[in-house]
């Protein structure tokens with residue numbers, strides 16, 4: 179049995195999803211000779227450390243009942259620097275101004291010989307090549323499947339399954355909130371403001387929806403794609419961004435009459451990065467409804483490959499994180 183010790187830095191929806199997945203997959207992993215041991219968990223209020231393995235069920239229950247996993251002082255950085263382990267799962271909030279606390283956590287992980295698996299978009303959108311280089315210089319992995327498309331395995335597909343292909347372009351719908359709003363506006367012929375309010379009530383949209391509806395979240399994801407797939411040293415400023423907040427029910431109605439839907443499409447092609455509402459034929463693979471995400475990858479050998487699935491959610495995002503953890507387990511020398 180190979181034991182891999184893991185820390186979970188950030189214990190919100192995704193961090194708890196990762197903990198639940200590790201717990202529910204224990205038997206499955208043991209059968210493959212893999213033992214994943216969580217030795218540190220932190221949230222904004224403190225942390226739990228147990229070098230022989232945390233009782234995950236008890237940690238989840240404490241978080242639910244007390245609002246924090248903390249049983250002692252210390253924070254994520256203390257775990258990363260001082261607790262012996264192999265993989266840091268960095269799942270703190272996305273911060274697109276300076277990438278913190280995720281950026282510092284990732285640098286500390288590489289500085290102390292630990293691999294990083296993350297769903298945190300901020301550090302990657304701001305410092306992709308620095309972080310990749312830091313990981314490689316230290317012989318470590320930086321895995322980030324969950325940063326774009328939630329459960330949809332875009333990077334694994336491009337880098338592993340489609341290895342050998344040249345990617346000509348990628349188009350995608352990478353923000354479930356916008357897709358939900360546009361789908362409801364089109365299906366129910368409702369105005370933008372009303373659908374947004376409904377989406378907020380249902381928990382599909384944030385109280386401050388700016389980040390989603392103005393296309394910022396989509397643009398950040400496109401920047402990560404540009405860096406990862408096209409080795410383009412792009413930042414947010416390189417993306418031409420238009421959101422969905424000015425789309426009228428009349429425009430959607432007109433599109434509908436002509437057998438089109440309007441979608442917030444991200445596109446990376448020939449060095450150009452664009453996020454904008456676009457007319458998509460109703461039968462086109464990009465025309466997914468509700469909160470679904472989709473990515474359509476145009477390659478030289480395989481042609482066009484399109485994948486779609488859940489772009490967010492605790493367990494769905496944990497699926498990508500677990501797959502990245504297992505990639506490291508299978509490919510690292512330790």
Ligand SMILES: NC(=O)c1ccc[n+]([C@@H]2O[C@H](COP(=O)([O-])OP(=O)(O)OC[C@H]3O[C@@H](n4cnc5c(N)ncnc54)[C@H](OP(=O)(O)O)[C@@H]3O)[C@@H](O)[C@H]2O)c1
Nearest residue numbers: 188189190191192221222269270271272279297298490491
């Ligand atoms: N939710 C999704 O479906 C999804 C999908 C893809 C990517 N993501 C990305 O994944 C990351 C996590 O998302 P989430 O939905 O799990 O967010 P969340 O529910 O807000 O959880 C964030 C967690 O980070 C903790 N935290 C905040 N500051 C911290 C600090 N300085 N040190 C340690 N922990 C800190 C919070 O502590 P408290 O619990 O004490 O507040 C909380 O536990 C974000 O970057 C997000 O953009 C999320």
